[in-house]
Amino acid sequence: MKEKAAKKEKVSRVAMPEQKPEIRRRNFDEVPTGYTVAMAQEEAARCLQCKKPGCVDGCPVSVDIPGFINLISQGDFTGAIRHVWTKNALPAVCGRVCPQEIQCEGKCIVGKRGEAVAIGNLERFVADWERENGTGALPPQAPSTGKKVAVVGSGPSGLTVAGDLIQKGYDVTVLEAFHKPGGVLVYGIPEFRLPKAIVAQEINFLERQGVRLKVNAVVGRTVSLDELFEEGYEAVYLGVGAGLPRFMNLPGENLIGILSANEYLTRANLMKAYRYPDVDTPIPKGKNVVVLGAGNVAMDSARTAMRLGADSVKIVYRRSRDEMPARAAEIHHAEEEGIEFFLLTNPTQFKGDQKGRLTGMECLKMELGEPDDSGRRRPIAIKGSEFHMDTDLVIVAVGSGANPLLTQSTPDMELNKWGYIVADPETGKTTKKGVWAGGDIVTGAATVILAMGAGRKAADAIHQYLTWGW
Amino acid sequence: MFKIVKREEMAEGTVILNKIEAPMIAKKAKPGQFVILKANEDGERIPLTMADTDPDKGTLTIIYMVVGKSTALFKTLKVGDTFQDVIGPLGKPTHLEKLGKVVCVGGGTGVAVLHPITRALKQIGNNVTCIIGSRTKDLLILESQMKAASNDLRVCTDDGTYGHHGFVTDVLKEVLEAGDVKLVVGIGPVPMMRAVANLTRPFEVKTLVSLNPIMIDGTGMCGGCRVSVGGETKFACVDGPEFDGHQVNFDELMLRLQAYCEDEKACYEDYCTLREAT
Numbered sequence: 001m002k003e004k005a006a007k008k009e010k011v012s013r014v015a016m017p018e019q020k021p022e023i024r025r026r027n028f029d030e031v032p033t034g035y036t037v038a039m040a041q042e043e044a045a046r047c048l049q050c051k052k053p054g055c056v057d058g059c060p061v062s063v064d065i066p067g068f069i070n071l072i073s074q075g076d077f078t079g080a081i082r083h084v085w086t087k088n089a090l091p092a093v094c095g096r097v098c099p100q101e102i103q104c105e106g107k108c109i110v111g112k113r114g115e116a117v118a119i120g121n122l123e124r125f126v127a128d129w130e131r132e133n134g135t136g137a138l139p140p141q142a143p144s145t146g147k148k149v150a151v152v153g154s155g156p157s158g159l160t161v162a163g164d165l166i167q168k169g170y171d172v173t174v175l176e177a178f179h180k181p182g183g184v185l186v187y188g189i190p191e192f193r194l195p196k197a198i199v200a201q202e203i204n205f206l207e208r209q210g211v212r213l214k215v216n217a218v219v220g221r222t223v224s225l226d227e228l229f230e231e232g233y234e235a236v237y238l239g240v241g242a243g244l245p246r247f248m249n250l251p252g253e254n255l256i257g258i259l260s261a262n263e264y265l266t267r268a269n270l271m272k273a274y275r276y277p278d279v280d281t282p283i284p285k286g287k288n289v290v291v292l293g294a295g296n297v298a299m300d301s302a303r304t305a306m307r308l309g310a311d312s313v314k315i316v317y318r319r320s321r322d323e324m325p326a327r328a329a330e331i332h333h334a335e336e337e338g339i340e341f342f343l344l345t346n347p348t349q350f351k352g353d354q355k356g357r358l359t360g361m362e363c364l365k366m367e368l369g370e371p372d373d374s375g376r377r378r379p380i381a382i383k384g385s386e387f388h389m390d391t392d393l394v395i396v397a398v399g400s401g402a403n404p405l406l407t408q409s410t411p412d413m414e415l416n417k418w419g420y421i422v423a424d425p426e427t428g429k430t431t432k433k434g435v436w437a438g439g440d441i442v443t444g445a446a447t448v449i450l451a452m453g454a455g456r457k458a459a460d461a462i463h464q465y466l467t468w469g470w
Numbered sequence: 471m472f473k474i475v476k477r478e479e480m481a482e483g484t485v486i487l488n489k490i491e492a493p494m495i496a497k498k499a500k501p502g503q504f505v506i507l508k509a510n511e512d513g514e515r516i517p518l519t520m521a522d523t524d525p526d527k528g529t530l531t532i533i534y535m536v537v538g539k540s541t542a543l544f545k546t547l548k549v550g551d552t553f554q555d556v557i558g559p560l561g562k563p564t565h566l567e568k569l570g571k572v573v574c575v576g577g578g579t580g581v582a583v584l585h586p587i588t589r590a591l592k593q594i595g596n597n598v599t600c601i602i603g604s605r606t607k608d609l610l611i612l613e614s615q616m617k618a619a620s621n622d623l624r625v626c627t628d629d630g631t632y633g634h635h636g637f638v639t640d641v642l643k644e645v646l647e648a649g650d651v652k653l654v655v656g657i658g659p660v661p662m663m664r665a666v667a668n669l670t671r672p673f674e675v676k677t678l679v680s681l682n683p684i685m686i687d688g689t690g691m692c693g694g695c696r697v698s699v700g701g702e703t704k705f706a707c708v709d710g711p712e713f714d715g716h717q718v719n720f721d722e723l724m725l726r727l728q729a730y731c732e733d734e735k736a737c738y739e740d741y742c743t744l745r746e747a748t
Contacts, residue, residue, distance in 0.1 A: 177689055216555050218557060218688075218689055221498070221558065221560055221689075222494055223494065247693065247696075254696055254698060256729045260694075262692050263693055266691070271514070272512070277737045282737070356725030356726065405690055
């Protein structure tokens, strides 16, 4: 056994083929192009099939990773995808956007001495294989309970709840405020990271299982939470996302050419404005683009601006490289595509012309001081370091807050001091009877998979509540 | 899908009225609120404040001016055709209160927005004077409806072809000077609203305006509709669309409305050329 393991260590990870940076920086096609069957089986063979797999512990939705990888190595792709579905309703999404390096792959034993098994790539492979070659057979479903559940928000956590509860025999309706379902998967994450056809397919898969989707339904406006109960829903899950853009509150911030990342990405992704004028929604095309912030949303914004034809795209961030919140892979992809990084730099004001259009930004250089509340070293301005940066498009990607639209219209549900919904971390239960919540509206901006994990726990709790009454 | 059940052309075909089946929205909507409409799959999301609703029949009415590609596309929709998406009701409803003498001032298609607000203010017992205006007689809309919705209707045209020869602000000034006005609601093009707010300021009469900046989602998510009100940034979609006219930075709003004007102009011209060719 020891010998077998040692042998496998020498086999390096099968690299995912991807578009070359100089090509992809000007198109919206997906960057990694996917494993072939041979590549997937070769990579699957690297898995040690641990008796106590760390990878499963590292997965917020506890996918049986060795189980599905074993089925891939046996060539049973249908079996593999069905095995994944028992724990994860959105494998084609998770295979692409999960931060595997700090979750499943971060705990992989093979990774201790070399490169971890490419679990994300394999998950993506089976989901794609099913989409392209599968029979379309649905997972098994429990007999109908005759009980109605409403899910508010069709992002990753809402869809997870819908997928779990439909399989448990509930009548599930998902309400979405936008005209298209998918939440952040559709309006936020760009086509080149997560093709929208794939999101549509995953949602169609839920619809085929019986999940009802109501778009254009703004809960808090079109219908209130209490009205949902009056309509006969016995439990409601709130997965509405954070959804309130933060700005810098600097002079000149309302000049034309300064957009929140939410607006910029929604135009590009949901409204497909990168195809303007073939579609009707325009998007500002900056020559010298600046993105404020260094998280995944900032990387997505910067890479989108590059694809829209910018001459230069700069990430401006007030801390140093070590503190950048984006995934290493995203930063790497951005750098490969020619995005420049202005670290330890902070804007102080925006400058515009007489027409109210942005022309530039005043900045200060920063240095790192003592750690602050977040545990990261606090950036401090360096005296006399003022300098000017020309820019005609600034995208503000410095995080988001809690959108009050729904919570304001629901006064009997407790919120914390930042306006996020107070929910039991183990069950998602809120202080309002029959209402659960999860994802960014509880935790603040986080990842797709954490939102899905919260959805999974809430779905279990809703099932218990509707079965036993607690 | 949201079916158009009635369609009218007004103001020489430059302004279109659509009555649309949208029962959920019609049931909920209150004066001052808006909807977002999208004609088809590739369409733009266009915010329009509702001109009327009929909760019993499940319909809402919008009245819009054809100004660009999206509204030109809306104009091609006939009775029986559908909007792919209608979202709402959005924004805060008008704060309705019995105050006494109230003046409602409308210009252009702003008159349509003003209509349900005027009616509601009268219904709760206010004495409502309504002043509406347009460039010329043939462009005036909703005269009979506004007459019915108010206690006293005054009409102005810029060219003097009908009613008072001059601007709505001329008449408003007279009414303000007569005294006792407790509230002015001014809805129309931004320069008109700015003029109304500037006029009422020395009289210290509370003045509401309804703003329609560029926006996408209408739920506070994109921040595209930010306006400066009293030195603070507000989102028109969730904090408005109505604001204290004395606090609004109209200059900034006018500039921000021009954000996509070059793109839009090119797009509209292409669309018109294409339509003429086919």
